[in-house]
Amino acid sequence: MSAQYNRYEKARIIGARALQVSYGAPVLVDTDQTEPILIAAEEYDAGVLPFTVRRHD
Numbered sequence: 001m002s003a004q005y006n007r008y009e010k011a012r013i014i015g016a017r018a019l020q021v022s023y024g025a026p027v028l029v030d031t032d033q034t035e036p037i038l039i040a041a042e043e044y045d046a047g048v049l050p051f052t053v054r055r056h057d
Contacts, residue, residue: 009053014041015037015040016051017040017051018036018039018040021039022036027039027043
């Protein structure tokens with residue numbers, strides 16, 4: 001991913017994506033994983049998640 005996320009943002013992104021996957025959203029990477037959290041983590045690492053983080057300073 002082009003943006004640098006802190007650990008809280010990363011956890012929120014992966015958690016939100018895992019919830020989507022558990023409800024039947026299509027998986028965006030080829031993987032052998034079956035657990036939604038592991039699938040979401042692989043997608044995050046591959047940089048294919050369409051999430052953005054808005055920061056309010």
